[in-house]
Amino acid sequence: DIQMTQSPSSLSAFVGDRVTITCRSSQSISNYLNWYQQKPGKAPKLLIYAAISLQSGVPSRFSGSRSGTDFTLTISSLQPEDFATYYCQQSYSTPQTFGQGTRVEI
Amino acid sequence: QVQLVQSGAEVKKPGASVKVSCKASGYTFTGYYIHWVRQAPGQGLEWMGWINPNSGDTNYAQKFQGRVTMTRDTSMSTAYMELSRLRFDDTTVYYCAKDMCTYGVCYNYVYWGQGTLVTVSS
Numbered sequence: 387d388i389q390m391t392q393s394p395s396s397l398s399a400f401v402g403d404r405v406t407i408t409c410r411s412s413q414s415i416s417n418y419l420n421w422y423q424q425k426p427g428k429a430p431k432l433l434i435y436a437a438i439s440l441q442s443g444v445p446s447r448f449s450g451s452r453s454g455t456d457f458t459l460t461i462s463s464l465q466p467e468d469f470a471t472y473y474c475q476q477s478y479s480t481p482q483t484f485g486q487g488t489r490v491e492i
Numbered sequence: 493q494v495q496l497v498q499s500g501a502e503v504k505k506p507g508a509s510v511k512v513s514c515k516a517s518g519y520t521f522t523g524y525y526i527h528w529v530r531q532a533p534g535q536g537l538e539w540m541g542w543i544n545p546n547s548g549d550t551n552y553a554q555k556f557q558g559r560v561t562m563t564r565d566t567s568m569s570t571a572y573m574e575l576s577r578l579r580f581d582d583t584t585v586y587y588c589a590k591d592m593c594t595y596g597v598c599y600n601y602v603y604w605g606q607g608t609l610v611t612v613s614s
Contacts, residue, residue, distance in 0.1 A: 420600055422537075429587055429604035430537065441602065473537055477599035481553040484537040 388412050388476050392485035399490065405461040407488045409474035414455060418478035421450055421459045423470045424487075430473060434459060466492055494518040496588055496605035503611045509576040512608045514588030521569035522546040525591040527601065528562065528573045532584040540586075542597060543571055551597075578612045585609050 389412035399405050409419065417437040422430035432441045434450035437457055447462045461468055469492045474485040499513040514526060528540040541552035543562040550562045561574045571588060586608045589601035 418599075422601075429589075429607055430601070432592075432600060432602050435592070435600045475537070475599070480551065481555075482539050482599045484539075486536050 387481055388415060388479060388483055390474055390476055390483050390485040392472075392474055392488050394488060395486065396489040396491065399464050399492065401464055401466055401492060403464045405464050405468075405490060407459045407472050407474075407490075409457045409459070409485050411455045411457070411476055411478075415476045415478035417452060418476055419450075419452065419457045420475045420477060421448075422473045422475065423468075424473065425470045433472075461490075464490075464492065468492070494590065494603045496590060496603055498586075498588060498605040498608045501609040501611070503613060504578050506578055506580060506612055506614055508578050508612075509574055510578060510610050511572055511574040512586050512588075512610070514571045514573070514605050516569045516571070516590070519590070521564075522566055523594050525593075525597045526562075526564070526571040527589045527591060527599070528560075529587045529589055529601075530584045531587070531607075532581070535584075538584075539599075540573070542591070544597075545571060546595070575610075578610075580612050582610065583612045 391410045393408050419437045421434040424430040437452040438450045449460050451458045471487045471489045495517045497515045522545045525542045527542045543550045545564045564571045588605040590603040592600035
């Protein structure tokens with residue numbers, strides 16, 4: 387199985403901060419990387435798919451990038467509603483696997 | 493609008509089985525794969541498998557092979573996930589999710605059910 391390693395596991399930030407979350411895959415997955423946001427008691431919400439594509443309706447302060455097997459989710463200006471846990475997911479091969487999550491505290 | 497509505501919470505004894513339903517509406521049920529993903533309390537996400545509602549074909553994660561069965565009823569636009577020989581560590585929230593791709597699988601999930609908590613307790 388492909389292992390997805392996220393860092394950091396948690397972070398504290400202020401409203402307006404630029405926040406970066408990294409996900410590293412254990413092998414090449416091309417651009418088959420998605421990012422989800424999950425709030426307590428809710429299902430995950432797709433933010434970014436195919437590493438860099440913003441899902442419809444998602445604010446443009448969210449963006450994704452890739453460098454080899456390293457993927458980054460950036461929130462350009464953190465908002466209060468961005469308090470959540472963020473997960474990366476590889477959709478390259480079965481079983482598709484998720485990172486362990488990054489908790490963002492405001 | 494697209495909705496996935498799951499059945500309610502369940503409490504089961506170890507060794508029993510549980511069947512969770514996922515009723516779809518707002519789109520062509522047979523056009524999109526349904527996936528099942530679970531999440532233990534305070535833990536990460538774990539993919540269990542998918543079903544092609546059009547053909548009934550399934551693909552299960554190896555971890556659940558032999559214990560999970562995914563089925564569908566196209567007349568009711570409903571997918572089902574049955575997990576047998578339940579263990580204490582099967583106490584998790586189970587989600588169904590609709591694949592983004594039409595008549596194919598790409599493992600991108602825009603629409604999710606609300607989740608069903610299954611508690612395994614003696």
